[in-house]
Amino acid sequence: MADAFSSLVETFRNVGVARAYGAPVQIGGEELIPVALVSFGFGGGGDSGPEGANASAEGGGGGGFVLPLGAYLTNGQGRVVFRANTLAVLVGLVPVVCAVGMSVRGVLKAVTASRR
Template sequence: MADTFASLIEAFKNMGVSKAYGAPVQVGGEEVIPVALVSFGFGGGGEAGPDGASGGGGGGMVLPLGVYRNVGGQVSFRPNTVMALFCLVPVISVVGAAVRKAIRAAKA
């Protein structure tokens, strides 16, 4: 079990900014750097009983947010439109709920 935990620690040391920003790539005469939202987690547990049951699990996700473009020294960010719309869904839902409550309160 200790070897497994040590290997998990080593694997997660490599996660972070290096996984959120990809290696620069030359595309059509311009340099692009892919950008992503990287999230991961894991957990485990055990029971101090006669059978000593234990378990664990983990998971992660990567959402491609867009790319940084470097054209002639000018750097700009170009978002992934589909992912931007996907990320706005919770914001729009909360604003819609707040407006609905405000209208109901104004009518009362």
């Protein structure tokens, strides 16, 4: 199990900003730098079983996702601007909107309960 964990750590050692910002691409005379939200995780565990038994169990797994947020590009005046991927940004905001809605609901319930 330790060897597998060491292998995973080594594989993901350089994951970070390099994965969030893609390599520059030339399209129609303009340079584009893609931007994404990158998330991943992994874990594992084991059990040696009851004392004196020779049975043991180990396991692990992982996963991740990439959400394309948009791209940096140069406009006609030579300034760098960010062009958002509207659909991806809306999908990314869904958990935030849900959390805010649940918080407001909780506050409203507390206020109405205290007025009774």
